[in-house]
Structure formats: structure tokens, C-alpha cells
Amino acid sequence: xxxxxxxxxxxxxxxxxxxxxxxxxxxxxxxxxxxxxxxxxxxxxxxxxxxxxxxxxxxxxxxxxxxxxxxxxxxxxxxxxxxxxxxxxxxxxxxxxxxxxxxxxxxxxxxxxxxxxxxxxxxxxxxxxxxxxxxxxxxxxxxxxxxxxxxxxxxxxxxxxxxxxxxxxxxxxxxxxxxxxxxxxxxxxxxxxxxxxxxxxxxxxxxxxxxxxxxxxxxxxxxxxxxxxxxxxxxxxxxxxxxxxxxxxxxxxxxxxxxxxxxxxxxxxxxxxxxxxxxxxxxxxxxxxxxxxxxxxxxxxxxxxxxxxxxxxxxxxxxxxxxxxxxxxx
Numbered sequence: 001x002x003x004x005x006x007x008x009x010x011x012x013x014x015x016x017x018x019x020x021x022x023x024x025x026x027x028x029x030x031x032x033x034x035x036x037x038x039x040x041x042x043x044x045x046x047x048x049x050x051x052x053x054x055x056x057x058x059x060x061x062x063x064x065x066x067x068x069x070x071x072x073x074x075x076x077x078x079x080x081x082x083x084x085x086x087x088x089x090x091x092x093x094x095x096x097x098x099x100x101x102x103x104x105x106x107x108x109x110x111x112x113x114x115x116x117x118x119x120x121x122x123x124x125x126x127x128x129x130x131x132x133x134x135x136x137x138x139x140x141x142x143x144x145x146x147x148x149x150x151x152x153x154x155x156x157x158x159x160x161x162x163x164x165x166x167x168x169x170x171x172x173x174x175x176x177x178x179x180x181x182x183x184x185x186x187x188x189x190x191x192x193x194x195x196x197x198x199x200x201x202x203x204x205x206x207x208x209x210x211x212x213x214x215x216x217x218x219x220x221x222x223x224x225x226x227x228x229x230x231x232x233x234x235x236x237x238x239x240x241x242x243x244x245x246x247x248x249x250x251x252x253x254x255x256x257x258x259x260x261x262x263x264x265x266x267x268x269x270x271x272x273x274x275x276x277x278x279x280x281x282x283x284x285x286x287x288x289x290x291x292x293x294x295x296x297x298x299x300x301x302x303x304x305x306x307x308x309x310x311x312x313x314x315x316x317x318x319x320x321x322x323x324x325x326x327x328x329x330x
Contacts, residue, residue, distance in 0.1 A: 005043040006107045008052075009079050011240060013037040019068050021059050029055035041252065046107045046125060053133035063169040066135055070142030071175075074296065076150065076201075079105050080236050084210040087203040091148045091156075092195040095121050098144075101214050108132075108140070118159060119195040122187040134165040137186045142175060144188060151199040160189040206285055210236075227253075227263040228274055235278045239302035246271045280316040283309075287321070288328055294321050 013023045027034050030051035036042045044052060056065075076086040081101035088094040092114065099110035099121070111122040123140055125132060141161060148156050157177035161167075167180040212226075213233035234252045238244065249271070250260040264270055279301045286292045286300070298309035313321055 005045055006049065006103075007105060008042050008044055008049070009105055009237070010037050010039075010042060011079075015069050015072060015075075016056065018072065019065055020061055021056065021065070025059055026052065026055045029058065046130065049107055050130070050133055053136045057133065057135035060135070064171040066138035067142050067171055067175050070139050071146045074292070074300070075143065076147055080210050080233055081105055081214060082147075083236070084207055084214060086147060086151055086199075086201050087206040087210075088151075088199055089202050090196050090199055091152070091190065092119055094148065094151070094199070095119065095144075095195075104214065108136075114192070114195075117192055118189050119192060120187055120189045122185055124186070131164065132186055134163070134167075137163050137165065138167060138172075141180075141186075141188055145176060148190070148194075151201045152194075152197045153200050154194075154197060156190060156194045156197070158188055158190050160187070162187050162189075203285060203288075206281075209281065226267055227260065228267050228269055231260070231264070231271065231274045232278050235275060236282070239279070239282075240300050242302050242304070244275055244302045276312075276316070279312065283313060283316070287324060 016023050016026060023037065024034055027036055030048065032044070032048060032052065076082055081098065081104050084101065085094045085097040088097055092112075095110065095112045099112050102108050102110050103126075107125060109124050109126050111124065113120045113122075121144070123132060123137060141163070145156065145158060155177070159178075161172075161176050161178060161180040162183040163180055163186050164182070164184065166182045173179040209232070212229045230253055231249055234249045235244065238248060238252065246257050246260060250257045253260065255263075261271065264274070282301060283297055286297045292300075294309065295306055298306045301309060303309040303312075310321060313319075313324070317324055319327070
């Protein structure tokens with residue numbers, strides 16, 4: 001099995017704890033460092049990733065845990081690749097974006113195919129010799145369907161859900177609207193009509209905001225990519241964890257604080273300007289598209305208290321949050 005390492009988002013630890021599973025126990029059972037999620041960029045080999053998912057299944061309270069994880073509120077903000085997919089025009093574009101960038105947040109490959117009637121997405125490892133764990137397959141299937149439903153504001157019913165496991169728990173039938181089949185592939189099939197249904201979360205400005213850094217990560221080339229792009233992308237991931245300091249961001253980008261300050265100065269900007277711009281853009285997006293509560297937005301933007309966010313929002317827009325909401329709703 002390959003020894004290549006894959007980044008696992010640190011916020012995944014919060015998801016696990018939120019469904020009543022001890023992260024420490026999962027790490028112990030899968031023979032991984034107990035401080036894994038305290039690392040700046042925690043990473044796993046495919047073998048470790050499989051052990052991690054198998055331990056999660058073992059420690060799950062019931063068979064429905066993947067459904068609870070995959071349907072958590074605001075999961076689309078989990079990582080830049082997923083957020084970028086959520087900003088898509090429709091489910092077809094969303095699936096294609098995920099298939100392109102999924103490898104940035106795990107050792108998975110999403111294969112999208114289409115014909116006149118259907119869109120099919122198949123989930124595999126890059127090396128198909130190895131089988132995806134049941135727990136992982138279930139989470140990915142549930143999450144994707146939930147994302148499409150949230151984005152279209154429609155209860156999309158897949159035409160087919162197939163996994164190599166027998167997901168015969170009635171909760172899966174209730175969630176998907178159909179009973180998952182057991183077969184030789186891990187795949188989700190939806191109608192072309194549903195795949196082209198417009199996303200209410202479509203936002204080209206946000207996509208243009210994310211795309212340069214996502215492409216940079218895929219190519220792993222820094223040439224012609226600005227440090228401003230890289231700082232904003234890092235902040236997208238760090239803000240929900242309350243980490244918004246230049247020290248943390250420079251560490252994530254693999255440079256010193258002084259180097260980052262110099263690079264940004266060369267681009268005629270500063271770290272504080274990029275932090276403010278990122279927070280303002282995200283705040284507007286959350287209010288325009290997701291109708292989120294001010295408390296939740298303040299948390300996702302890394303503010304320690306609601307009042308700090310309210311004051312900052314007024315500085316950015318010259319309006320209170322209530323005035324802004326009234327404006328966009330009229």
C-alpha cells in the first residue's frame with residue numbers, strides 16, 4: 001500500500017466528538033498519535049486512514065452515525081474544496097469540482113460520468129486494489145446527497161445508491177428515499193434533471209476566490225500565485241478554529257512571520273487587510289446565501305464574541321446586520 005500521506009482536516013475531530021465518539025479513543029484504537037489533530041497539518045497514509053475509519057465504525061454508538069455526521073449543520077464550510085463545490089451552478093458542476101479537488105482532503109477518487117438521463121458518481125481509492133471502509137463510504141454518500149439537497153432546497157431522491165456493503169439499516173432508506181443496494185461499486189446515481197437543478201448557493205465570486213489556491217495545491221507549484229491568495233485560503237480553514245494570527249498562518253504556509261509580511265508588502269497589502277477582507281467576504285456570503293444566525297457567523301469567522309463581529313460588520317458595510325439583511329431581502 002502506498003506510503004503517500006494525505007491531509008485530514010483538523011475540524012474532523014469536532015465532527016467525531018459531536019456524535020459522542022472520543023477522538024482519543026479512535027486514535028488509540030487505530031494506533032495513531034493522540035495529538036494528531038493538534039498538528040498544523042495532520043496527515044495519514046492510506047493504511048492509517050483505513051484504520052482510522054474502521055476504528056470510528058467500531059466505536060460508533062449505532063449504525064446511523066454516518067448519517068448524523070453527514071447531515072451536520074454548516075458542513076459545507078468544512079473545507080475550501082467542499083465550500084467551492086457548494087458554490088457551483090448545479091449538482092453536475094458540484095460533482096465535477098469535488099472529483100477534481102477531493103484528493104486535497106483525503107485519499108479518495110470521485111469519478112463522474114453522465115448520459116442523457118443520469119449522472120453517476122463512483123467513489124474509489126486511487127489504487128483500486130484496496131477497498132474503501134464501510135463507514136467512510138456511508139459518510140461520503142450521505143454528505144453528498146445532503147449537500148445537493150441543501151444547495152437546491154429540494155429533497156432530491158437518488159435513482160440508485162450502491163455500496164459494497166449491505167447498508168440495510170432502515171434509517172438509510174429513510175434518508176435516501178430508496179434502499180441502498182449491495183453491489184461491486186460504491187456509487188450514487190441521480191437523474192439528469194436533478195443534476196441540472198440550479199443551486200441556490202451558486203456564487204461565481206466565491207468560486208473565483210477559491211479556485212487559484214485550489215489549483216495551486218493540486219499542482220504544488222507556487223510560481224505566479226500570490227501570497228494574498230495563499231493567506232486567504234489558509235484563513236478559510238483556520239478561522240472556524242479561532243486561529244487568525246499571522247504566526248499560525250505563516251506556519252501553515254511554511255514560512256516565517258517576517259517573510260510573509262515582506263511578501264504581502266511586495267503585493268501592496270498586509271496580513272490584517274487580508275484577514276478583514278476574508279472575514280467580510282465570508283460574512284456577506286453566509287448572510288446572502290445561507291441565512292445563518294449572527295452567532296454562528298461570528299464563530300465561523302473566528303470571533304471570540306458576537307459584539308466584536310457586529311462592530312466589524314458595521315465598519316465593513318456601514319450597516320448593522322439587520323439593515324444588511326433587510327437590504328438583500330428587498
